[in-house]
Amino acid sequence: MSQDPELLRRLLRAKDRMDAASHEEWPVRRLARVSGVSEAHFARSFKEAFGVPPHRYLLTRRIERATALLRDTELPITEIAFQTGWNSLGTFGRTFRDITGESPGELRAREKAAPREVERVPVCFLSAAHRPDLTIAVSEKRRQAAGSRAHLNSSVRSREPARTPGSGSEEREVL
Amino acid sequence: MNQGVGMVGLYVRDQDEAVEFYVEKLGFRVHTDVRNGDYRWLTVQHPDQPSFQLGLFRPDSPVLDAGTAQALREVVAKGAMPPLVLTVDDCRAAYDRLRARGVEFTQEPVERFGSVDAGFRDPSGNGWKMIEARR
Numbered sequence: 001m002s003q004d005p006e007l008l009r010r011l012l013r014a015k016d017r018m019d020a021a022s023h024e025e026w027p028v029r030r031l032a033r034v035s036g037v038s039e040a041h042f043a044r045s046f047k048e049a050f051g052v053p054p055h056r057y058l059l060t061r062r063i064e065r066a067t068a069l070l071r072d073t074e075l076p077i078t079e080i081a082f083q084t085g086w087n088s089l090g091t092f093g094r095t096f097r098d099i100t101g102e103s104p105g106e107l108r109a110r111e112k113a114a115p116r117e118v119e120r121v122p123v124c125f126l127s128a129a130h131r132p133d134l135t136i137a138v139s140e141k142r143r144q145a146a147g148s149r150a151h152l153n154s155s156v157r158s159r160e161p162a163r164t165p166g167s168g169s170e171e172r173e174v175l
Numbered sequence: 176m177n178q179g180v181g182m183v184g185l186y187v188r189d190q191d192e193a194v195e196f197y198v199e200k201l202g203f204r205v206h207t208d209v210r211n212g213d214y215r216w217l218t219v220q221h222p223d224q225p226s227f228q229l230g231l232f233r234p235d236s237p238v239l240d241a242g243t244a245q246a247l248r249e250v251v252a253k254g255a256m257p258p259l260v261l262t263v264d265d266c267r268a269a270y271d272r273l274r275a276r277g278v279e280f281t282q283e284p285v286e287r288f289g290s291v292d293a294g295f296r297d298p299s300g301n302g303w304k305m306i307e308a309r310r
Contacts, residue, residue, distance in 0.1 A: 005249055049253055
């Protein structure tokens with residue numbers, strides 16, 4: 001379906017702002033203000049324009065950035081979690097694994113072992129090329145994974161770390 | 176040099192707006208600006224690069240059909256056109272200068288792997304990386 005290019009340009013501005021500061025909180029209200037549209041209009045238009053809801057887009061950017069930090073720096077994983085916008089290491093680790101299929105530590109170990117032949121590509125473009133392609137919601141991805149491993153381990157949820165009060169709604173918004 | 180790429184074109188939503196941006200804000204010069212009816216062939220040039228022109232074209236009839244033109248205007252406005260790179264001597268100084276002129280930056284200068292890069296968009300949505308030349 002066709003969208004007004006002037007509107008798309010303003011939606012792009014909201015996307016750019018998330019790109020520039022993906023560690024910050026981006027409630028729809030804030031994004032809608034950047035684009036100069038109503039909140040209801042924003043979420044619908046953004047998904048139509050860019051194929052994913054705004055908060056799932058933000059999530060892919062956070063994971064992309066965390067991946068780059070894991071690969072290119074020696075920062076502790078806790079520090080990377082906080083720098084990329086998570087309030088809890090547990091949520092970060094779980095979400096990271098749900099999306100990429102491996103834990104932050106596993107990814108770091110694998111990347112460190114792999115030879116680097118990418119110096120000729122500007123790093124900013126390379127980073128975008130490694131962005132996770134999150135075509136379904138993380139909750140859906142979890143449900144699918146849970147379905148396939150249910151017979152293996154039915155007690156997995158009870159071992160998850162307790163969440164801090166107040167963080168629940170924010171996580172839902174991000175996911 | 177007599178052989179090589181002479182011109183690469185960008186799609187822009189408005190050629191007056193684009194020439195104002197590339198000339199007044201980025202410091203390019205107009206190379207060619209010729210009209211033929213509604214069609215306007217417009218190219219600009221970086222002052223240090225006389226053998227290369229950057230074309231600023233509107234996706235429009237009669238070159239394109241209405242549906243294709245609309246699709247291209249949407250793609251440009253979504254920032255989905257390929258990457259562009261502007262090489263500068265001093266990325267932070269260029270950032271300060273261009274920002275003061277009202278250029279819409281999408282990324283502040285960041286130092287990584289021995290260089291500094293920043294990002295900006297033209298009014299249409301074309302995304303540029305501004306990368307400091309390695310010395």
